[in-house]
């Protein structure tokens with residue numbers, strides 16, 4: 001009998017052990033490629049206030065995260081640690097997008113499973129680099145807010161697509177180029193190489209979000225531009241603020257209208 005796709009993804013989402021989570025995800029990718037899944041929706045879809053993650057890092061409010069100079073060894077490691085934390089969370093949020101919204105077209109699952117796989121690859125790559133600096137993922141405290149928006153948008157894939165890939169992940173497109181410059185300044189060649197891969201792939205992930213956001217708007221007869229603006233207004237806690245990486249955002253499926261609007265913020 002084939003395994004249920006949604007249940008299998010859920011088990012991976014809730015797996016707390018880093019290595020086991022990555023192994024489970026690889027197995028899902030193999031089973032997917034062999035067409036070995038049953039897609040019957042699960043009897044219920046549970047909310048996930050906290051996805052499976054290791055006991056360390058300790059999660060703290062961003063205000064309590066120590067600020068360290070990038071020039072110091074600790075500062076360098078702490079930047080890499082925070083990127084590792086983002087990538088680890090990104091694995092969980094792709095898994096949640098797969099598990100939670102069970103009535104989407106087959107291509108949606110193909111796309112988000114692809115994202116999950118790339119996030120896992122990013123995480124491993126950043127983790128190895130962090131190891132080379134003498135630290136392991138979990139050695140430093142990390143941001144406690146990354147899962148919150150995922151949890152708060154678990155009732156509607158349209159809102160999820162608008163806020164998680166198109167707002168939070170899209171922010172990564174803006175902040176990565178300056179980070180690349182900083183790493184170049186301190187001579188971290190491997191770090192620069194890794195962040196370039198991340199930036200390239202993240203454009204694809206935001207594009208997946210844009211595509212499914214538009215798909216859901218079309219299905220509900222909504223104007224994507226108005227809808228995006230109103231979702232930001234009603235759900236987004238932060239301040240949508242530049243500087244924006246317009247070129248990357250355009251490549252990630254932001255419309256000319258949206259780009260013009262961002263320019264006014």
Ligand SMILES: [Fe+2]
Nearest residue numbers: 087090119122
């Ligand atoms: Fe990533």
